[in-house]
Amino acid sequence: MKFGIITFPGSNCDYDAFHAVTDVLGEEATYLWHKDHDLQGSDVIVLPGGFSYGDYLRAGAIARFSPIMQEVITHAKSGGPVLGICNGFQIACEAGLLPGALMRNSHLQFVSAEVRVRVENADTMFTNLYEHGELLRMPIAHGDGRFVAPTAVLDELEAEGRVIFRYADAGGNTSADANPNGSERNIAGIVSDGGNVLGMMPHPERACSPLLGSSDGVRLLESILARVAA
Amino acid sequence: MPAVTPRAGDPVITPALVAEHGLTVSEYERLVAMLERTPTFTELGIISALWSEHCSYKHSRPVLKTLPTKAPYVLQGPGENAGVISIGDGLAVAFKIESHNHPSAVEPYQGAATGVGGILRDVFTMGARPIAMLNSLRFGSLDNSRVRYLFSGVVKGIGDYGNCVGIPTVAGEIVFDDAYEGNPLVNAMCVGIMHERDLIRAKAEGIGNPIIAVGARTGRDGIHGASFASEDLSAASDAKRPRIQVGDPFTEKLLLEASLELIKSGHIVAIQDMGAAGLTSSSAEMAERGDVGVTIDVTKVPTRESGMTPYEILLSESQERMLVVAKRGHENAVAEILLKWDLTAAVIGEVIAEPVYRVTEGDKVVAEFPGSRLVTDCPSYSPEARESIAAKELRTVDPLVFPELAEEKDPAWTLERLLSTPTIASKAWAYRQYDSTVRTNTVVGPGGDAAVIRVRGTNKALAVKTDCNGRYVFLDPRVGGRIAVAEAARNVACTGATPMAITNCLNFGNPTKPEVFYQFKEAVAGMGEACRALGTPVTGGNVSLYNESPSGSVYPTPVIGMVGLIDDISHITRATFHQDGDAILLLGDMGGELGGSEYLATIHCAVAGAPPRCDVEQEKRVIDALLEAIRSGAVSSAHDCSDGGLAVALAECCIANNDSQTGAEIDLSSWRDLPDRAILFGETQGRIVLSSDSPEQILAIASAAGVPCVQIGRVRRSSNALEIRLPNRSMRSPLSTLARAYHKTIPMIMSRTPEHTKFDELTPVAAH
Numbered sequence: 001m002k003f004g005i006i007t008f009p010g011s012n013c014d015y016d017a018f019h020a021v022t023d024v025l026g027e028e029a030t031y032l033w034h035k036d037h038d039l040q041g042s043d044v045i046v047l048p049g050g051f052s053y054g055d056y057l058r059a060g061a062i063a064r065f066s067p068i069m070q071e072v073i074t075h076a077k078s079g080g081p082v083l084g085i086c087n088g089f090q091i092a093c094e095a096g097l098l099p100g101a102l103m104r105n106s107h108l109q110f111v112s113a114e115v116r117v118r119v120e121n122a123d124t125m126f127t128n129l130y131e132h133g134e135l136l137r138m139p140i141a142h143g144d145g146r147f148v149a150p151t152a153v154l155d156e157l158e159a160e161g162r163v164i165f166r167y168a169d170a171g172g173n174t175s176a177d178a179n180p181n182g183s184e185r186n187i188a189g190i191v192s193d194g195g196n197v198l199g200m201m202p203h204p205e206r207a208c209s210p211l212l213g214s215s216d217g218v219r220l221l222e223s224i225l226a227r228v229a230a
Numbered sequence: 231m232p233a234v235t236p237r238a239g240d241p242v243i244t245p246a247l248v249a250e251h252g253l254t255v256s257e258y259e260r261l262v263a264m265l266e267r268t269p270t271f272t273e274l275g276i277i278s279a280l281w282s283e284h285c286s287y288k289h290s291r292p293v294l295k296t297l298p299t300k301a302p303y304v305l306q307g308p309g310e311n312a313g314v315i316s317i318g319d320g321l322a323v324a325f326k327i328e329s330h331n332h333p334s335a336v337e338p339y340q341g342a343a344t345g346v347g348g349i350l351r352d353v354f355t356m357g358a359r360p361i362a363m364l365n366s367l368r369f370g371s372l373d374n375s376r377v378r379y380l381f382s383g384v385v386k387g388i389g390d391y392g393n394c395v396g397i398p399t400v401a402g403e404i405v406f407d408d409a410y411e412g413n414p415l416v417n418a419m420c421v422g423i424m425h426e427r428d429l430i431r432a433k434a435e436g437i438g439n440p441i442i443a444v445g446a447r448t449g450r451d452g453i454h455g456a457s458f459a460s461e462d463l464s465a466a467s468d469a470k471r472p473r474i475q476v477g478d479p480f481t482e483k484l485l486l487e488a489s490l491e492l493i494k495s496g497h498i499v500a501i502q503d504m505g506a507a508g509l510t511s512s513s514a515e516m517a518e519r520g521d522v523g524v525t526i527d528v529t530k531v532p533t534r535e536s537g538m539t540p541y542e543i544l545l546s547e548s549q550e551r552m553l554v555v556a557k558r559g560h561e562n563a564v565a566e567i568l569l570k571w572d573l574t575a576a577v578i579g580e581v582i583a584e585p586v587y588r589v590t591e592g593d594k595v596v597a598e599f600p601g602s603r604l605v606t607d608c609p610s611y612s613p614e615a616r617e618s619i620a621a622k623e624l625r626t627v628d629p630l631v632f633p634e635l636a637e638e639k640d641p642a643w644t645l646e647r648l649l650s651t652p653t654i655a656s657k658a659w660a661y662r663q664y665d666s667t668v669r670t671n672t673v674v675g676p677g678g679d680a681a682v683i684r685v686r687g688t689n690k691a692l693a694v695k696t697d698c699n700g701r702y703v704f705l706d707p708r709v710g711g712r713i714a715v716a717e718a719a720r721n722v723a724c725t726g727a728t729p730m731a732i733t734n735c736l737n738f739g740n741p742t743k744p745e746v747f748y749q750f751k752e753a754v755a756g757m758g759e760a761c762r763a764l765g766t767p768v769t770g771g772n773v774s775l776y777n778e779s780p781s782g783s784v785y786p787t788p789v790i791g792m793v794g795l796i797d798d799i800s801h802i803t804r805a806t807f808h809q810d811g812d813a814i815l816l817l818g819d820m821g822g823e824l825g826g827s828e829y830l831a832t833i834h835c836a837v838a839g840a841p842p843r844c845d846v847e848q849e850k851r852v853i854d855a856l857l858e859a860i861r862s863g864a865v866s867s868a869h870d871c872s873d874g875g876l877a878v879a880l881a882e883c884c885i886a887n888n889d890s891q892t893g894a895e896i897d898l899s900s901w902r903d904l905p906d907r908a909i910l911f912g913e914t915q916g917r918i919v920l921s922s923d924s925p926e927q928i929l930a931i932a933s934a935a936g937v938p939c940v941q942i943g944r945v946r947r948s949s950n951a952l953e954i955r956l957p958n959r960s961m962r963s964p965l966s967t968l969a970r971a972y973h974k975t976i977p978m979i980m981s982r983t984p985e986h987t988k989f990d991e992l993t994p995v996a997a998h
Contacts, residue, residue, distance in 0.1 A: 009572060010480050012396020016670045019686075049668075051394040054480025110389050110663045141393065141665040170889075206667050211684065211799065 001225060003029040004042025006072065006088075008063045013049030013085065013205065020205040021046075025221045034066040044081045044224055045072050047088025049141075049203060059102060059144045060090030069095055081125055081224055082197040086142055089189075089199035098192055098199045099157070100149030102142075106182025110143040114213065115180055117165040117188045117202055118172055124191055125227045126198045127164055129219040135172055136165075136216035138202035140180055145201040147183040147190075157190055165189035165200055234595045237540065240271035247271075251278035252461065257609055264600065264607050272589065272597045275541045276604070279454070279507035280514060283775050286608040289741040290773040293751050297758050297768045304731065304767055309519075311352040311432055311502060312422075313769020315731050317795050319688050322426045324358035327366070327419035327696065327735040327791040329774035333474045334416040335463055338383030342416050343391040343477040347549055349420040350395060351503035354486050355552065357430045357493045358422030361669060362683050363392045365402040365418045366696040366735070366789045370411025372652050372979045377406075380414050381660075382980065388418070389663040394479035395486065398672050399664035400681035402696050406652040407831075409700065412779025413463050417735040417772075419791040421694055423685065430493050432502035432512075434520035434555045434581050439499060441513065441524060441579035442561065444492075444568050445485045445551040448509070449534035451475050452547025462740055462778040481550040481573070488571040489552060495567060497560040504551040510544045512553040513579070514587055518602040525588040526579035528596070540589060540596045555581060611741075617752075618745035625705050627838035629824035630905065635833065641877070641910055641956070642963040644833060648874045648911065649881055650971035651832045652979065656886070659976040677886060679724040679805045679870050682796065691802060693727035693794040699873070700785030702841035705826045707749045711756025711788055712844040713915055717872060718792035719764050723853045724868040724918060726801035726860045727794025729764055734771035734790055739783025741775050749786040750775075756844075757788060763846035764853070766792065803860050805869040806887040807894060810947035812866050813925035814883075814894060816876070817859075817932055817939045818852050821914020822904040828873045829911035842915045848937075852916045855935035859920070864927040871917035877910035877954065879919045884952050885969040893949030893965060896942050898956055906956045921945055 003021045007014045014031060021029040030040055039045065053062035063069065069091075076082045076097050084092035092098045105111055114137055122132040130136070149157070157163050165188040169178040174186040181201070189200030204217030241247055248258045251274055261269055261277050269277065279285060287294065299307040305322055306314035312326035330345025346363060353360050365388055370377040392399045397420070434441070452475035492498050500520070502512045509531070517524040528540045534548070554575075556564045561577055568575040582588075585601035637643045648654055661676035673691060674682035680695035697718040703710030719729035734757065739746040761768060771791075777784040796802060807814070824830060825839025859865050871879040885891050901909050922928050925941050932939030943954075953962045 010394070010483055012394075012483065012668060016668065019670065050396055051480060051483070054394065054478070056480070109386075110393060110665075112393075112662055112665045112667065139667040141667060143393075203667070206670050209670070211673055212667070212670060 001027050001043045001228060002041060003027060003044045003046055004032045004039050005029055005046045005048055006032045006034060006068055008034045008052035008066060010052045010054050011048050011050035013203065017046045017048045017205045020208045020221060024208040024218055025225065027225065032068055034068050037067050037071055039071050039075060043228055044083065045075055047082065047084040047091050049086030049088060052087055052091060059087060060094040063091045064095040073097065076197050079194060079196050081228060084197065084199040085203055085205065086201055089201055090144065092197060092199045097197045098190060099153050100147055102144050103146040103148050104144050105146055111180050112141040113180060115140050115202060116168050116170065118168040118174065120163050120166055121161045124164060124195055126220055126223050128227055129223045133172065135168060137214040138204055138207040138217055140202050142201055145181040145183065147187045149184065154184055162191050163187055164191055164198065234270060234598045236270050237272065237596055243268055243271065243274060252282060253278060257281060260607065260609060264603055270597060272540045272544065275545050276510050276597055279510050279545055280604060281608050285507050285511050287773055288609050289611050289613060289775060291610055292612055293754050296754065298761050299767050299769065301731065301765065301767045304769055305426065305429060306769065308768065308770040311355045313731065313733055314356060314429060315769065316426060317690065320426050321685065322424050322429060323421060323692060323793060324353050324356040324424060325419065325421040325733055325791065325793055326352045326770050327417055327733045327789065328352065328772040329735050329737060330416045330418065331413065331737065331774050331777055332463060334384055335414055336467055337474045338380045339387040340474055340476050342384040342387030344475045344549055345416055345418045346388055346391040347477045347479065347482050348503065348505050349418045350397065350482065353420040353422040354489050355432060355501045355503050357428040358424035359490060360397045360420050360422045361671060362421040362681065362694055363397050363399040363418065364694055364696050364791065367404045368410040368415035368787060369406050371408055372406055374411065377411065378980065384416055385660045385663055391477055391479045393665040395483045396668050398666045398668050400666050400672055400675055400683065401694055404657050404660060407785065409785040412781045413777045413784050415737050415777065415784065415787055417789050419696055419733065421692065421793065428493060430501060432500050432516050432519060434516040434522050434524060435499050437581055437583045438558050439581045440556050440558060440561055440577045441526065441581065442554045442556050442564055442575050443531055443551065443578045444554055444575045445573055446478065446481050446548060447532045447534040447574065448543055448546045448551065449548045450538065450542055450546060453542060453545045462776050464780060475547045475549050477549050484571040484573055485550050485552065488568055488573055491567050492554065492564060495563065497563045498554050498556045500555040502553050504553055506547065508545060508547050509553065514604050516553065516555065517587060518605040521602060523582040523584045523586045524579055525582055525590065527590045527592065529592050530576055530578040532574045532576050540591050544589065613742055613747045614744040615748040615751050616744035617748045621705060624838045625840045629830055629839035632830065632834040632836060634907065638907065641906060641961040645877050645881060645963055646967060646971045648828060648832055648878055649968055650975040651828065652976055654828060654874050654878060655975040656973045657976065659980055673802055674725060674804060679721040682725050682802050684799060689798055691796040691799050693722040693725040693796060695721040696789055696791045697721060698787050698789040700787040701837055702826050703749065703753050703786040703788065705841045707752035707786055708756040709841050709844050711753035712760040712846055713841065714788055714790045715757050715760035715764065715766065716844055716846060716849040716915060717870065718790040719766060719853055720870045720918065722792050722794030723856050724803065724805065724870050725796065726803045727796045728857060729766045729792055729794045729853065731769050732761065732766050732790050732792050733769055734788055736773045737777050737784060737787040737789065738775050739778045746783055753786055753788045760846045763850050801860050803865055803868050805867060805883065807867055807883045807892045807921050807945045808890060809866045809921065809923060810945055812921040812923050812945040813941050814896065814943040814945060815920045815922060815925055815928055815939055815941050816917060817856060817920055817937060818917035819914050819938055820901060821917060822908035822912040823914045824908055824912050827875065827911060827913045829875065829907065842913050844915045849916050851935050851937050852918065855932050855937045856918055859928045859931045862927055862931065864922050864924045866921045866923060869919045871919055872913065875911040875913050881952055881968050883919055885965055885972055888973060891965045891969060893946040893951050895944050895946050895949065896954040898942060898954060902957045906958055909956060
């Protein structure tokens with residue numbers, strides 16, 4: 001399976017995603033340049049973390065106009081898997097692939113830490129190798145990670161099982177203390193109505209090695225493999 | 231070429247104008263003798279920058295020459311943008327530390343951000359990809375609202391810049407002391423990795439090769455930044471705010487990728503950051519290294535604003551710019567790479583055979599200097615050095631002369647106080663704002679003894695750390711200089727790394743004061759002794775003098791940036807206790823030296839006594855024994871004993887890891903020769919707290935190495951306290967109390983400063 005990793009000007013987690021796919025998952029990965037219009041036959045698209053276009057105007061707001069994004073949107077509309085991580089989540093929201101928006105963290109500071117997220121739906125393209133309610137440890141590193149959406153949209157996301165990950169404490173409780181950025185309802189990750197676009201603030205690609213503290217992100221990539229290959 | 235003529239509209243050269251440019255009368259005479267005529271305004275500006283302390287090292291060079299710089303694995307020593315060492319497998323590490331103190335004192339956010347930007351460029355211009363950032367910060371007391379403003383601004387500046395470029399900030403140190411109140415220190419270090427074959431130097435070569443300005447356009451910001459950094463801070467400093475550069479990390483990220491691509495492409499022969507003194511110093515230094523002439527036409531330089539004069543273009547310190555010497559005929563290929571990254575490239579000059587440094591404005595020559603004398607004719611001073619009588623007297627004070635406070639009857643009280651002093655307390659408030667995990671190589675991040683970064687594609691890792699205790703250096707510069715190196719070495723060794731080489735950032739006061747120059751000479755001598763004994767040569771660094779405010783000089787603070795190499799990632803060792811029942815051992819002397827300690831400063835408000843002794847040969851034996859023990863597989867955890875002494879080190883081993891706190895039982899009841907407070911809080915050097923499930927093995931290794939080592943207790947996972955038996959009493963500190971003191975202090979203090987404190991509510995920089 002081939003993963004296409006978009007490099008926007010200012011992307012800085014493209015390298016990490018590339019190595020997670022090639023070194024850990026053992027699959028093929030290729031960098032896709034923002035000025036191009038060719039997904040080079042990629043099966044899965046990764047919108048990586050970073051500061052595309054310097055986060056100028058608003059995180060993700062300029063990236064959505066990149067030439068390559070037209071192709072990514074087409075790919076997503078036809079059911080192709082898209083994984084938006086951190087800045088990639090912001091871009092996916094700006095591009096209309098996901099509902100809601102990512103606002104400045106409630107404490108107004110950038111936050112870099114290891115957090116726990118609880119798996120809220122283990123029956124998706126991205127989570128089928130996790131257990132429902134399982135706690136995963138992953139790093140976060142963002143200044144604009146507070147997920148917000150109108151109440152009706154949040155209710156709809158919940159009702160349709162599209163909230164995939166929630167910030168939780170060591171006991172699995174989605175407490176306010178466990179919420180690192182003030183996201184509505186502790187939401188850390190959601191999927192599109194077709195279930196093929198995942199946006200999440202935590203970095204699964206940084207949680208792929210016991211040496212670095214956690215390998216809980218590996219099964220997310222393996223889940224995609226299992227589902228797409230099936 | 232036509233003769234140099236004054237440019238219409240430029241000011242006439244007068245003694246007042248010369249003085250304004252920071253040149254002494256004799257320096258001006260030196261300039262006139264070199265030119266054999268009166269300089270033009272542009273030439274005066276060029277010399278003012280190049281002969282500033284910041285660029286010329288005119289007071290420090292002769293002393294720096296005494297430092298050891300060689301080892302078989304040193305590929306590049308001092309004199310380049312960054313030092314480079316080989317780590318085997320065809321790989322090399324480039325690293326350098328630099329100060330941005332003065333800009334940060336006036337404009338903390340941009341000052342710190344551009345400090346990060348500058349040091350990143352120094353590393354990637356060597357051909358290395360940056361893989362880690364560190365920073366060493368000094369502020370006044372956090373009780374002062376202006377200090378809180380500076381602290382939060384500096385931290386945000388470091389974070390916003392490094393996070394956006396995508397280089398993890400992994401380690402450093404932050405010290406709070408009144409000595410830095412008017413003049414904070416902001417030192418940034420960058421570490422990069424490369425294939426040895428990609429090493430490139432900033433040496434202009436090849437007659438006829440084009441000189442190309444790449445990256446951001448040149449604006450009017452930061453003009454005379456180098457001179458600003460070469461004078462004392464004063465009430466007038468705030469008015470020099472326009473001398474401070476403004477950073478754009480997004481452009482930096484593009485420039486980083488474009489530069490590495492350029493270097494790999496083979497189209498260029500040299501590349502250098504336009505840092506301090508901008509185009510002037512980068513072009514002059516590259517020409518001097520290559521022993522060639524250069525000519526530059528300022529009208530070809532892409533500018534951000536119209537009407538800029540040659541003087542402004544040459545002295546601008548606009549950020550994110552590089553100067554490149556390309557191979558002749560490869561200009562378009564260079565421009566193509568820059569265009570890919572949406573950056574500009576403009577041919578602005580040429581390498582010439584004629585031994586001159588020439589600047590033209592179209593066809594008019596506006597500045598011309600003979601050969602490389604622009605750099606080599608720079609004055610050099612050896613000012614008078616004399617120890618201050620006050621420091622000498624302070625050193626003779628017996629630390630035990632301060633009577634114990636009533637509260638000290640329970641050492642748990644003292645320990646809690648020390649853990650909650652901001653210098654010792656957890657700095658997570660700051661480093662949680664730094665992305666420390668991007669690039670997925672960070673094995674041990676901020677908060678440990680040193681950070682550990684794996685080297686992808688090998689079984690190796692690097693350990694990196696900055697260190698310096700300015701109080702020790704103040705009390706005894708020679709000993710303090712030794713300790714700075716030894717402690718940094720011990721820190722990297724605690725993670726399992728062999729200390730390899732250092733970079734240093736020498737932050738001192740005004741060198742024309744004899745007592746400051748004494749500190750400088752002695753501290754460098756002490757560093758040299760330690761570097762020789764430990765086998766860690768100096769590969770470069772930076773000198774920052776004139777760190778003075780109206781309240782006086784800062785503590786002499788020679789910050790050491792140490793790089794260590796771990797040959798096998800299975801040897802990576804952490805600082806905190808984690809295995810129930812492990813024996814706890816102390817490797818090194820019993821100690822008990824309280825002079826210059828955090829204990830005296832915090833509990834008795836005293837900076838006094840002789841700092842702890844530092845026997846560099848013994849330090850080497852301790853480090854070797856520690857590494858042998860780690861490699862034998864016997865060590866579960868290793869933590870250096872430093873600020874706050876043994877008690878603080880033990881407490882940190884118990885509670886520093888907020889997710890996994892562990893109790894411990896310690897028995898020091900046989901240490902009858904020392905007062906309890908000296909046992910607990912003395913800062914004797916060369917000591918490591920270890921935990922192990924095979925203590926006999928460690929005791930045997932230490933004994934063979936001739937290093938004292940004793941078992942002092944056990945890790946008790948089930949216990950919720952740190953318990954210590956002393957000759958005259960016992961103490962028990964609940965982990966929750968220790969953890970609160972250690973983890974909550976700085977967040978609580980900083981919550982007093984709302985993010986948007988109005989600047990005009992704060993005390994101006996020079997009001998105290």
